[in-house]
Amino acid sequence: MKTVHFKIKRQLDKNSRPFWEDFEVPYRPGMNVIIALLDIAKNPVTKSGKKTTSIAWDCNCLEEVCGACTMVINGKVRQSCSALVDQLEKPIRLEPMSKFPVVRDLKVDRQFMFDALKRVKAWIPIDGTYDLGPGPKMSDQDQQTGYKLSQCMTCGCCVEVCPQFNDRSEFIGAAALSQVRLFNLHPTGKMQKEERLAAIMGEGGIEDCGNSQNCVKVCPKEIPLTTSIADLNRDTTLFALKKIFQG
């Protein structure tokens, strides 16, 4: 029987030391990494025949739109649902993302990503005491730009590869910045444009970007993150000048 060799970095809880285990999984044509992990879960025995605990990991949509199954595969961060075994170098090495706290094994806590969206006010406030009526129309061009940006699934690949994002920095990361561009582009969202710009001009904001441009290379949704950042660089610069000269 044809098998595939996996090396998996495990960690039993947040604070324990990581260790590696080897697994041999039956090969199936067209299989992805998730299928292998499901197989290991059914029968958690290592390559050398030792019984072990099953591996924890996250997954949900299985079509690269939710971001939950993101992990580091053969040294590069990506979604495990779209990582096809046939296209990967063997043995296949699986590690949890390194920039988030590990919950267990390959499962990490990406709360930072969602908190970042809150920090930058990545929403459009429309609640009120009366009906505000329909908002202004959005140009076709802005719709096209915005649609691309709206595809972000908060997976965290962009911050995983960012050399400026780590435990010594406060940097908020490319995903949240790009969402500021999205909401500032929206004709109703524009009304809070300056609030969002102010939010990314503080600590850990846009200035902490160091232009390594890794984010745009790895974003699975091919979001033009570096364009978003440069665009916001322009907006924040103009906003700062406005504050200086109109203040």
Place this chain on the structure above:
Amino acid sequence: MREWLKKNNFLVRKIHSLLGIFPVGVFLTEHLITNSFATFGPEVYNEKIEWIQSMPYLFALEVGFIFVPLLFHALFGFVFLWAWKDNSSRYRYARNWLYTLQRVTGIIAFVFIGYHVWEFRIETALNGKPVDFELVANEMVNIRAFLFYIVGISATVFHFTNGIWSFLVHWGITVGPKSQRIAGYVCAGLGVALLYIGLDALWAFR
């Protein structure tokens, strides 16, 4: 200090970036071109040096346009290096390499400029030694000093010209990938030109 820096992150980073171009980068360019007069021989070079040394308000100009901006840029440069966790060997993209080089050359430039200013500006002033072609030529006889200068000039020129690219993004001047790519070529061309000017002048002292 930490709290102040956090609160004024935007302003400090923008000043850091601006000073890298003006006046520090502009002075670097002027400095390399002035030194090229060495290729016309010691007499011409010494004449130019004397002209600069005879400028009014020279000390104020040096302090205001060179020492203070350079120190501001360098010291905050080191502060910003704190958040740098390199991954250019894992994620081997051209821009990631340039990002890393920008930081490494910043550190080299600091060591190089520190030494250079010490030996040709501060030490000479303290000892009352004349600064002229002969002084530099005597130093460059030493092969180790000469090699150190080659590395130092290359690193500084790279840091400045790649820094122009970075500046253009940082201020939202080049926004899309195409404009950033073209800016990359222009900065590379400028880098090669400045490097040639710098090294050609250096050779003239040998």
